[in-house]
Amino acid sequence: MAQSNSVLQVYGGAIVLDPGSQSTRIGYAGEDCPRIITPSYARFDELSKVSEKVKETDGTTSKTPLKKRLNTFYGESSIHYPKENSELKPIIKDGIIEDWDSAVEQWEYLFNTLDVQFDEQPLLLTEPVWNSVENKKKSLEVALETFQFPAFYLASSPACVAFALGRPSALVVDIGHDITSVTPVVDGMVLAKSTLKTHFAGHYLSTQLHNRLKLEKKEIVPLYKVKSKVLTQPSEVPNWIPKQFSSITKSYDDFQIERTLYEFKETVLKVPTETIDLKKAENDDGTFPKRKYELPNGVTIELGRDRFEIGDALFNPEQYEISEFPPESGEPEIQSQNDYVPLKRGNKKPTDDGTEAEEIEKPSAKKQKKDIPKYRGLGHLASHSLSLVDVDLRTQLANNIIVTGSSSLIPGLTDRLNQELSKAHPGLKFRIHASGNTAERKYQAWIGGSVLSSLGTFHQLWVSQKELEEVGVDRLLAQRFR
Amino acid sequence: MSNDILDVLNLQSNNQSLQPKNKKQKLSDNDQKLSGINRELYQLLGENTPPILIKQNKFKDKSLDKVSPWYWSQFNNGSRKDGLRLWHWNKGSKESNANYKFEKYNGNNESNIPNFTQKDYEDFLQDDEDEGEWSYEETLYLFNLVKTYELKWIVIHDRYRDNVRTIEDLKQRFYQICQRILIHQNELNESNLNSNLISNLNFNKAKEIERKEYLNRLLARSPAEIAEEESLLIEAKKFEISAKKTIQERSQLLQLLDTPQANGPIQQYLTSQGLTQLYNSLMTTKVKRRQNEAVPENPLTVLNEKLKQDKLNQQKVIEEKKKPSNPLNSLLSKNLTIKQEEVFGLKTHSEKISPGVYLRSSKLTNFKPNVQNKVVGILGELNIGKKPVMATEKIVNKQDELLRAINNLLELKKQLDKLDAETKINR
Numbered sequence: 001m002a003q004s005n006s007v008l009q010v011y012g013g014a015i016v017l018d019p020g021s022q023s024t025r026i027g028y029a030g031e032d033c034p035r036i037i038t039p040s041y042a043r044f045d046e047l048s049k050v051s052e053k054v055k056e057t058d059g060t061t062s063k064t065p066l067k068k069r070l071n072t073f074y075g076e077s078s079i080h081y082p083k084e085n086s087e088l089k090p091i092i093k094d095g096i097i098e099d100w101d102s103a104v105e106q107w108e109y110l111f112n113t114l115d116v117q118f119d120e121q122p123l124l125l126t127e128p129v130w131n132s133v134e135n136k137k138k139s140l141e142v143a144l145e146t147f148q149f150p151a152f153y154l155a156s157s158p159a160c161v162a163f164a165l166g167r168p169s170a171l172v173v174d175i176g177h178d179i180t181s182v183t184p185v186v187d188g189m190v191l192a193k194s195t196l197k198t199h200f201a202g203h204y205l206s207t208q209l210h211n212r213l214k215l216e217k218k219e220i221v222p223l224y225k226v227k228s229k230v231l232t233q234p235s236e237v238p239n240w241i242p243k244q245f246s247s248i249t250k251s252y253d254d255f256q257i258e259r260t261l262y263e264f265k266e267t268v269l270k271v272p273t274e275t276i277d278l279k280k281a282e283n284d285d286g287t288f289p290k291r292k293y294e295l296p297n298g299v300t301i302e303l304g305r306d307r308f309e310i311g312d313a314l315f316n317p318e319q320y321e322i323s324e325f326p327p328e329s330g331e332p333e334i335q336s337q338n339d340y341v342p343l344k345r346g347n348k349k350p351t352d353d354g355t356e357a358e359e360i361e362k363p364s365a366k367k368q369k370k371d372i373p374k375y376r377g378l379g380h381l382a383s384h385s386l387s388l389v390d391v392d393l394r395t396q397l398a399n400n401i402i403v404t405g406s407s408s409l410i411p412g413l414t415d416r417l418n419q420e421l422s423k424a425h426p427g428l429k430f431r432i433h434a435s436g437n438t439a440e441r442k443y444q445a446w447i448g449g450s451v452l453s454s455l456g457t458f459h460q461l462w463v464s465q466k467e468l469e470e471v472g473v474d475r476l477l478a479q480r481f482r
Numbered sequence: 483m484s485n486d487i488l489d490v491l492n493l494q495s496n497n498q499s500l501q502p503k504n505k506k507q508k509l510s511d512n513d514q515k516l517s518g519i520n521r522e523l524y525q526l527l528g529e530n531t532p533p534i535l536i537k538q539n540k541f542k543d544k545s546l547d548k549v550s551p552w553y554w555s556q557f558n559n560g561s562r563k564d565g566l567r568l569w570h571w572n573k574g575s576k577e578s579n580a581n582y583k584f585e586k587y588n589g590n591n592e593s594n595i596p597n598f599t600q601k602d603y604e605d606f607l608q609d610d611e612d613e614g615e616w617s618y619e620e621t622l623y624l625f626n627l628v629k630t631y632e633l634k635w636i637v638i639h640d641r642y643r644d645n646v647r648t649i650e651d652l653k654q655r656f657y658q659i660c661q662r663i664l665i666h667q668n669e670l671n672e673s674n675l676n677s678n679l680i681s682n683l684n685f686n687k688a689k690e691i692e693r694k695e696y697l698n699r700l701l702a703r704s705p706a707e708i709a710e711e712e713s714l715l716i717e718a719k720k721f722e723i724s725a726k727k728t729i730q731e732r733s734q735l736l737q738l739l740d741t742p743q744a745n746g747p748i749q750q751y752l753t754s755q756g757l758t759q760l761y762n763s764l765m766t767t768k769v770k771r772r773q774n775e776a777v778p779e780n781p782l783t784v785l786n787e788k789l790k791q792d793k794l795n796q797q798k799v800i801e802e803k804k805k806p807s808n809p810l811n812s813l814l815s816k817n818l819t820i821k822q823e824e825v826f827g828l829k830t831h832s833e834k835i836s837p838g839v840y841l842r843s844s845k846l847t848n849f850k851p852n853v854q855n856k857v858v859g860i861l862g863e864l865n866i867g868k869k870p871v872m873a874t875e876k877i878v879n880k881q882d883e884l885l886r887a888i889n890n891l892l893e894l895k896k897q898l899d900k901l902d903a904e905t906k907i908n909r
Contacts, residue, residue, distance in 0.1 A: 150568065151568065189631070193645070391694050391697045391701065427708065459559040459561070459562065462562075464562075466566065479630055
C-alpha cells in the first residue's frame with residue numbers, strides 16, 4: 001500500500017510567466033491555459049499627487065518589491081480605465097523587458113493575484129532568443145533575490161513552443177505583436193545564429209490598416225470615447241455622441257486605438273494565395289470579397305481589396321512601404337552570447353592578435369558577398385532561416401514547421417507560407433503544424449513552459465538560490481540556461 | 483393482459499403464436515428492471531415501444547466518508563547537489579521517504595569526454611601543423627562547450643563565440659585532440675587499449691564537406707529535375723524486372739534443351755554388370771507397362787457387342803435398299819473431271835462441316851483478341867479490308883493464307899525483339 005502510494009506523486013508547484021510585447025501571461029504549471037492574461041503596460045498617474053510618498057519609498061529600499069511606487073497601476077481594468085492625465089507605458093519592447101521597475105511591480109501584482117507562495121513555488125520565465133545578457137542577469141536577480149523564489153529557470157520561448165507541440169526539433173515561426181521571428185529548435189535548444197526576426201508583425205499590420213483608413217479620412221474612435229451611437233452604413237454620415245474628457249493622454253488614446261484596430265484586423269484581414277500585382281487594378285468581388293466591420297462609434301467600414309493587400313504586406317513588405325517601418329532583412333545581429341566570454345578572448349597570446357583581427361574581418365566580408373535583400377517577408381524569412389541551418393537538419397526541420405503567435409491566425413497565412421517555402425526549397429517536403437485552437441495558438445509559449453516545468457525530470461534544471469550564491473551569475477548563464 | 487385487450491377488440495396478436503417462449507422470457511427480463519412505469523400499464527402496451535423512459539438507473543451511494551488524502555509535501559531530487567527541496571502533491575502519506583519517482587529518468591551528466599591540462603596540451607597535444615591555429619584556451623573552450631551540449635554539434639557550433647570556425651573545423655579539432663590523448667595514454671601504459679576507438683576517431687574533414695555539398699545539391703534540385711529523376715527511376719525498375727524475366731525464361735529453356743541430369747550416383751552402372759542390370763530393370767518396367775495397358779476383356783461383353791454391331795449393319799443395308807434413288811446421288815456417283823466440277827460449282831468436303839447455312843467470310847481464321855488487333859492493324863497499313871468484298875472461295879482461301887502469314891511474321895518479330903533486348907542486356 002505504501003509503495004503504490006509513493007507512485008502517486010503529482011508535481012504542481014511551478015509558476016509560469018510568459019511576458020510578450022502585447023500581453024503578459026501567467027499561470028500554474030501543468031494547466032493548459034494561463035490564469036491571467038494582462039496587457040504588458042503600466043499606468044502612471046500624475047506624479048504631483050503622490051510624489052512625496054514615492055520619494056520616501058525610493059530612498060529606503062529598492063530590493064523588497066512590497067514597497068512599490070504609488071502612482072503605478074497594473075490591473076487590466078485599471079489600465080483600460082480612462083483616467084485623466086495618466087500615461088500608459090509599455091513594459092516590454094520587441095519581446096525584451098525594458099522597464100524593469102514596472103515589470104517587477106507588475107509581476108508582484110500578478111503573483112499576489114495568483115496567491116503565489118514565494119517559498120514553495122519555483123518560477124519559469126520565458127525569454128526571446130535575442131534577449132541580452134544584462135536582461136538575463138536581471139531576471140535571475142529579480143526572481144531569486146527580489147522575489148525570493150526557491151528556484152528559477154529561463155526558457156527560450158521558441159523552445160517552449162516546440163515543447164507545447166511535443167516536437168524536440170522544429171522551425172518555429174512566431175508572429176507576435178512587435179516581432180516576427182523564425183527560430184530553428186534542435187533537441188529542445190534554439191539556434192541563435194540562424195534566428196531571424198523582423199518587425200513585420202501584428203503592430204505592423206495595425207499600422208498598415210490605420211494608415212489606409214487615414215487616407216480615406218476615416219477616424220478610428222475607441223470605445224471609451226463613445227457615449228451613444230446609431231449604426232450607420234458606409235455611405236452615411238456618422239451619428240454618435242462622444243463622452244467628454246478634459247485631458248486624456250496621447251499614450252492612453254493610442255493604446256485604445258491599437259486595441260480597436262486589433263479587433264478590426266482580426267475580423268477583416270486575409271492573406272491572399274499569391275502576391276497581389278499592384279499595377280493590375282482589378283477590384284471585383286470575386287477575387288477580393290468585401291467584408292464589413294462596425295467600429296465602436298457605429299460607423300461601418302467596408303474593405304475589399306485592402307484587406308487582402310494588408311495580409312499580403314506580411315509576406316511582401318517591399319511592395320507596401322510605410323515610413324513607420326524601415327526596411328528589414330532580419331539578418332541576425334551579433335549575438336548576445338558572444339559578448340560574454342571576453343575573459344578567454346583577453347587571455348589570448350599577443351601573437352594571436354594579428355590573426356584575430358583577420359578573423360573579425362572575415363565574417364563581414366562574407367556578409368557582403370551574399371546580397372541581402374532590403375526587405376524580407378515572412379516566407380523569405382522562413383526559407384532563409386532554413387538555408388542557414390546545417391544541411392543535415394534541413395529535412396527534419398522542414399517536416400516540423402510550427403506556426404504560432406496571435407497574428408498567425410489571419411486566414412490563409414499557413415497556406416501561403418507553405419506555398420512560398422515549397423517554392424524556395426523544391427527539394428524539401430514541408431509540413432506546417434499550426435494549432436487549430438485559437439487560445440493554444442495565442443499562448444503556445446506559455447503552454448510549452450507549463451508542460452516543460454511540470455515534467456518530473458525538469459527538477460534537475462531549476463537554478464536554486466544556493467547555486468546562484470555558489471556559482472555566480474556569469475557561469476550560471478553560460479552553463480545552465482542552454 | 484395485453485392479450486385480453488386484443489381479444490376484446492377482436493384483434494389477433496401475431497407474435498404470441500410465433501414465438502411464445504421468447505416473449506415470456508423477454509417480459510420476465512424487463513419485469514426486474516422496470517421502475518419508471520406501473521407494471522400493469524406496461525403490460526397493456528404489449529408489442530409497442532413505451533413512449534417514455536421506463537428504465538431508471540439507480541445510483542448507488544458510494545460511501546464518501548473515506549477520501550484518499552493528498553498532501554502538499556516537500557521532496558528531494560537526488561540529482562540535485564544543492565539540496566533544493568521542491569514541493570509536490572503526494573498521495574497517502576505526508577512525508578515521502580521513498581526516492582523521487584522521476585529520478586530514474588534523470589540525465590546522466592557524466593561524460594567520457596577526456597580532460598587535459600595546459601601542461602598536457604603543451605607536452606603532447608600541441609601540433610604546429612594544426613590547421614586554423616588553435617590555442618590552448620580555444621581548445622579548452624571547445625571542450626567545455628562539447629561537454630555542456632553533449633556532442634550536439636549543431637548547437638555547439640551555434641553557441642561558438644566566433645563565426646569563422648565551421649562545424650567541420652570544430653569536429654576535426656575535437657576528434658584530433660581526443661585521439662592524441664588516447665594515443666598518449668596508450669604510450670604511457672604501454673598497452674594497446676582502445677585501438678578500435680582511436681581509428682574511429684579519424685575524422686575526415688574533406689569527405690564531410692564533400693558529403694554536405696552533395697546533400698546541398700540534392701536539395702537544390704528544381705521540381706522539373708525531381709520529376710524527371712522519379713520517372714527515370716520508375717523506368718529503370720521496369721527495365722530491371724523485364725530483364726530478370728527474360729533471363730529466367732532463357733534459363734528455363736536452356737534447361738529443357740540440355741541433356742537430362744542424373745538424379746542419383748551413376749557409379750554402380752558403369753561396370754558391364756551394372757549396365758546389364760540397368761538394362762534388365764528398364765526392360766521389365768517396359769514390359770510391365772505394356773501388360774498394364776492391355777486390359778483383359780470380358781468375352782461375354784465382346785460377344786454381345788459383336789451381335790449388336792451385326793444387327794445394326796443388317797438394318798442399314800435394309801434401309802438403303804428401301805430408299806428411292808436420289809438424283810444428286812446418282813450425279814455424284816458419276817465421275818466428273820475437276821474442270822466439270824468447277825463449272826457446276828460442285829464440291830465435296832473431305833472434312834466434316836457444321837450443319838446450317840453460313841457465309842464463307844465468317845470462316846476466316848480468328849486469332850487471340852490482341853493478336854487479331856495487330857493483324858487488323860497491319861491489314862489497315864496494307865490498305866486491305868478486314869473481310870473480302872467478293873467472298874468467293876478462292877479469295878477467301880487467299881485471305882486466310884495472308885492472315886496466317888501475317889500472324890507468323892508478327893510472331894517472328896516478337897521473338898526477334900526479345901533477342902535484341904537480351905543481347906543489349908548482356909552487353
